[in-house]
Every structure is written in structure tokens, then in C-alpha cells.
Amino acid sequence: MGEMKKITMTRITWKNIIALPSLALMIATPFVVRDSYISHIFILALLYGTLAASFDFAVGYLGIVNFGYAAFMGLGAYTSAIAAVTFGINPWLGLLLGGAAAGLLGLATGVLTLRLYGIFVACFTWFLGMGLMFLVAVTPEVTRGYLGLSVPFFPNVWILDFTDPLRLSYFTIMVILSLSILSLMYYLGNRTKMGLAFRALRGSEPAAMVCGINPLKYRVINFTITCAIAGTLGSFYAHYIRILTPNLLQTSQTIQILVIAYLGGRGSLWGSIIGAFLIITLLEVLRPLEAYRFIIYGVILILVMIFYPGGLARLLTRKELY
Amino acid sequence: MALRIGSVVKRFGGLLALNDVSFEVRSNEILGLIGPNGSGKTTLINCISGFYRPDSGRILYGEKNLTRLKPYEISRLGITRTFQIVEVFPKLSVLENVMVGMAFSNPIDLNETRHKSREILEYVGFPREEGILARYLNTGQMKLLSVARALASSPKLLLLDETVAGLSESEQTKIADLVKKINTELGIAVLLVEHATKFVMEVCDRIVVLQEGRKIAEGPPEEISKDEKVLEAYLGREEI
Numbered sequence: 072m073g074e075m076k077k078i079t080m081t082r083i084t085w086k087n088i089i090a091l092p093s094l095a096l097m098i099a100t101p102f103v104v105r106d107s108y109i110s111h112i113f114i115l116a117l118l119y120g121t122l123a124a125s126f127d128f129a130v131g132y133l134g135i136v137n138f139g140y141a142a143f144m145g146l147g148a149y150t151s152a153i154a155a156v157t158f159g160i161n162p163w164l165g166l167l168l169g170g171a172a173a174g175l176l177g178l179a180t181g182v183l184t185l186r187l188y189g190i191f192v193a194c195f196t197w198f199l200g201m202g203l204m205f206l207v208a209v210t211p212e213v214t215r216g217y218l219g220l221s222v223p224f225f226p227n228v229w230i231l232d233f234t235d236p237l238r239l240s241y242f243t244i245m246v247i248l249s250l251s252i253l254s255l256m257y258y259l260g261n262r263t264k265m266g267l268a269f270r271a272l273r274g275s276e277p278a279a280m281v282c283g284i285n286p287l288k289y290r291v292i293n294f295t296i297t298c299a300i301a302g303t304l305g306s307f308y309a310h311y312i313r314i315l316t317p318n319l320l321q322t323s324q325t326i327q328i329l330v331i332a333y334l335g336g337r338g339s340l341w342g343s344i345i346g347a348f349l350i351i352t353l354l355e356v357l358r359p360l361e362a363y364r365f366i367i368y369g370v371i372l373i374l375v376m377i378f379y380p381g382g383l384a385r386l387l388t389r390k391e392l393y
Numbered sequence: 394m395a396l397r398i399g400s401v402v403k404r405f406g407g408l409l410a411l412n413d414v415s416f417e418v419r420s421n422e423i424l425g426l427i428g429p430n431g432s433g434k435t436t437l438i439n440c441i442s443g444f445y446r447p448d449s450g451r452i453l454y455g456e457k458n459l460t461r462l463k464p465y466e467i468s469r470l471g472i473t474r475t476f477q478i479v480e481v482f483p484k485l486s487v488l489e490n491v492m493v494g495m496a497f498s499n500p501i502d503l504n505e506t507r508h509k510s511r512e513i514l515e516y517v518g519f520p521r522e523e524g525i526l527a528r529y530l531n532t533g534q535m536k537l538l539s540v541a542r543a544l545a546s547s548p549k550l551l552l553l554d555e556t557v558a559g560l561s562e563s564e565q566t567k568i569a570d571l572v573k574k575i576n577t578e579l580g581i582a583v584l585l586v587e588h589a590t591k592f593v594m595e596v597c598d599r600i601v602v603l604q605e606g607r608k609i610a611e612g613p614p615e616e617i618s619k620d621e622k623v624l625e626a627y628l629g630r631e632e633i
Contacts, residue, residue, distance in 0.1 A: 264496050264503060271493040274482030278539075280464035281442065281474055282546055283497035 120347030139200025141324030147302025173302020336384025401450035425597035474552035483528035494545030
């Protein structure tokens with residue numbers, strides 16, 4: 072037993088040695104470098120890393136693969152954008168509206184489909200995602216379809232000027248959003264009864280039911296939360312990138328999130344962030360090969376599954392969240 | 394509260410797994426359910442705990458009919474079970490396994506759950522550290538853990554499906570003592586399915602014998618061990 076404890080302590084120390092300075096470095100770099108392009112990369116990496124972590128929150132705990140995940144993000148983006156453009160609603164409020172819209176659709180989808188398992192949920196969410204994308208494409212009078220919808224900046228707050236070309240204000244908000252969402256997921260998973268139910272269902276559904284856990288209830292809750300997170304992040308994305316097209320809702324976007332989640336490490340929140348930094352940087356470096364992006368993703372997925380089924384996170388720690 | 398099983402029938406395609414089975418589990422007894430392989434014991438446990446829905450018949454707990462309830466609803470009524478092939482939460486620690494049993498049947502917060510779960514582990518005399526992940530336990534420890542988890546949900550009736558199968562003699566004795574202890578000290582009724590005849594004879598107040606989905610005998614262990622039908626059908630004409 073004594074030996075076990077020692078190993079655990081070494082692991083924690085190792086993790087802290089790497090994790091805390093990395094976190095500090097990650098936050099400080101854009102402020103030190105002061106380069107618009109670097110800020111952009113960091114914002115995208117944090118955005119996709121957080122999306123991947125939240126995608127994995129559903130896969131890892133309950134085995135629900137949401138193949139329409141990008142569409143839920145897109146729904147949040149368009150909700151907030153249309154609210155701002157058409158109704159003049161403050162984009163800060165839009166952040167909440169985007170999350171709520173995606174969360175509500177998630178709730179409805181969950182109630183309808185989560186009695187079903189595995190491949191059925193994956194297919195349904197996939198079709199739903201494609202349906203949403205076509206809906207955006209064929210209603211140009213509201214969404215401007217493939218012409219693209221121009222979205223306003225976030226209004227300035229305090230010292231944060233969002234028209235600043237260095238994009239440091241956007242980066243600041245992204246860091247805050249990302250850290251809050253990751254902490255929320257960590258808290259829900261590890262410090263609440265709800266998290267205990269998620270983890271029990273992951274281990275054995277029959278045993279969880281015998282303990283009085285209603286699987287459908289917790290599957291719907293989990294699905295709704297992860298969809299709402301996608302919507303909130305989508306809404307941030309809309310006011311950051313400031314031009315929306317239906318492509319945002321494509322399945323290929325979901326695949327990108329999935330690759331990041333698997334590369335980073337299933338069941339690890341910070342693994343997804345590292346995975347996102349790698350993939351987003353890789354994409355930038357390999358920009359000339361953009362057309363072959365999905366072949367590269369395929370190769371990465373295959374390599375990860377053969378050599379590191381646990382992903383990058385498992386290189387540093389053996390602790391799994393799920 | 395007594396559990397009354399009335400004319401339960403369960404078919405799987407052409408197979409009649411339970412054929413008009415009726416008996417009662419009294420509120421404070423240990424009842425053994427025995428029978429050869431394929432006689433319908435586990436099917437009956439699955440019907441009581443809500444995993445199967447009987448094709449006809451009633452399963453009454455007090456005034457409540459259980460046949461249309463879901464497993465988690467039945468669990469909340471105070472009937473809980475263990476599984477023949479042991480089901481623990483492999484990536485949860487020993488303590489967390491018990492906490493899951495505790496948390497969803499008692500309206501208490503996580504800290505209190507943790508505290509009370511420790512008491513349960515102590516009560517069953519769990520031999521390993523509470524922090525160890527359940528997947529590192531051996532079969533005997535997993536079985537003991539699943540009993541502890543079942544106890545944590547404060548049941549009034551406990552269904553044990555082959556808890557001692559595959560355990561050593563000394564582990565069997567330990568479980569036997571524990572079952573008697575929770576029955577007398579906590580007043581929990583127990584319905585146990587078991588192949589180990591010695592264990593059943595020693596622990597149970599009464600025994601029900603199933604054969605090919607039918608009840609062929611019911612009574613105290615001494616009677617059952619002398620019952621002609623049981624000896625012939627189940628034990629192949631040998632003394633127990």
C-alpha cells in the first residue's frame with residue numbers, strides 16, 4: 072500500500088511540474104509576443120480544445136457520440152449572430168442565447184433519441200447536423216446562406232477593446248470562457264452526485280440502475296450540458312471570426328473536434344487542450360496541404376489508436392477521469 | 394413487507410423459463426432459491442428486480458405491483474440485488490462504489506455519503522484500502538464489494554444472485570456470516586440464489602426449489618433435504 076501511495080504522489084508532482092508552467096506560458100505568450108497571428112492560433116486552439124473536452128464529456132462518460140456536434144456549435148453561432156444583426160441584441164447576451172438555443176435543441180434531441188444507444192444516436196445526431204446545415208443554407212433571407220453573415224464585434228468592456236488588431240481582448244475572453252467551462256466539467260464530474268452517476272453509468276449500467284440511477288435522466292442531462300457548451304463557444308466564435316457560413320455546421324468540423332479529443336486523450340480535460348494546440352498548429356504549418364487535411368486526420372487517428380489508445384494525456388498521467 | 398410472487402410466467406421464444414411460479418418472501422427471513430442449471434432462478438431474480446417483464450403473473454411488494462417498474466424504481470422501493478457475474482464499477486474506487494449505492498437512495502450530500510459509506514465498508518469488514526480501484530480486486534473482494542454497495546442503498550429486501558459461486562471455503566463462510574448478520578442485526582430480508590448446497594442449507598430459513606421453470610418444493614432446509622421430488626429431480630437421488 073505504501074508503494075502505491077508513493078507512485079500516486081510522484082505522478083501528481085510530475086503533472087504539476089509540467090501543467091502549471093504550461094498553463095502560465097499558454098496564457099502569457101500572446102501578451103508577450105503581441106502578434107495578431109499568434110493570438111489567432113491561441114484563440115482557435117483554446118476554442119477547439121474546449122470543444123473537444125466537452126465532446127469527450129459525452130463520449131467518455133456515457134458513450135454518446137454526437138456526430139452533429141459542430142451543428143450545435145453552429146446553432147449557437149447563428150442564434151447569437153442573428154440576434155445581434157436582426158434584433159440588435161447585445162452580443163454578450165448573445166453568448167447566453169447561443170448556449171440556451173443549443174442546450175434546448177440538445178434537450179429535445181436527448182429526450183427523443185437517448186433511449187437508443189451507440190450507432191443510433193450517432194446517426195440521428197449526424198442527420199440532425201446535416202439538416203441544420205441545409206436549413207441555414209436555404210434560408211438566405213435570415214442567414215444570408217453561403218454569401219456569409221457579417222457579425223458585429225463584442226462591445227468594449229472596461230479595458231477590453233475588441234477592435235484591437237492584436238486580438239488580445241478576444242484571447243482574454245477565450246481564456247476566461249475556456250477555464251470556466253473546463254472547471255465546470257471537472258466540478259460536475261468529480262464533486263457532485265451527478266458526476267458520480269455519470270461515472271457509475273460508464274462502469275456498469277445494470278449496476279447503476281440497481282443503485283437507483285435512472286440512466287435516461289443522466290444521459291439527457293449530460294447531452295444537454297455538452298450541447299449548451301457547444302452553443303456558447305459557437306456564439307463566441309461568431310463574434311470573433313465575424314463572418315458565418317453554413318460550412319461551420321459541417322460534419323468535417325465535428326471530425327476535427329473528434330480527432331483533437333482522441334489525440335489529446337480520452338477522459339482528460341487538459342489532454343484535449345494539448346491536442347488542439349498540436350492539431351491547430353499542424354494545420355497552419357501544413358496549410359499548402361489543406362486539401363489533404365482529412366487524410367492526415369485519418370492517419371493521426373489510426374496511429375493514436377494503435378500506439379496510444381489513451382492519447383497524449385496518458386503519456387503524463389495514468390489517471391483517467393472516466 | 395413481504396414480497397409475493399403470484400403465478401409468474403416468463404417465456405423466451407418457445408422456451409418456458411418460468412412456468413406459473415408462486416411463493417412468498419417473508420419480511421424478515423432468508424429464503425434460498427435453488428435448482429439445477431436452467432431452472433429459472435436468475436430469470437426470476439431478473440423479473441423481481443425489473444430487468445425482465447413477466448409475460449403474466451404478479452409480483453407484489455406490499456400493495457405495489459413491481460412487474461411494470463424499471464430497475465431503478467424498484468431499487469428506490471427498497472429492493473436491491475447483486476449479479477451472478479459480478480458487476481462493480483471498475484474505474485471507481487472501493488469507497489466510490491459504495492457511495493454510488495448510498496447516494497441515489499438517500500437524500501444526503503456527498504460528504505455525508507462518503508462518511509456513511511465508510512461505515513458500511515467497516516460493517517462488512519472489507520479487507521482492502523478504500524482508495525483502491527475496484528478493477529484491482531479479486532473475485533471474492535468484488536463480490537463482497539457488491540454486497541456492501543447493495544447494503545448502502547438501505548434495502549429492505551436483498552436479492553443475492555450466486556454470491557458465493559467460485560469462492561473459497563473460507564470466503565464462503567465469511568459471506569454466510571455476513572448474510573446472517575445483516576438479516577438479524579439490520580432486519581433485511583434476503584432472497585438468495587445459490588448452487589452451493591451446503592451454504593444454502595446453513596444460511597437459509599426456508600428454501601424454494603425450481604426445476605425447468607416450475608416450483609417443485611418449498612420448506613425448511615431439513616424438509617427439503619429429505620424431499621423425494623427434490624432428491625430425484627435436482628440431486629439425482631443422492632443424500633445432501
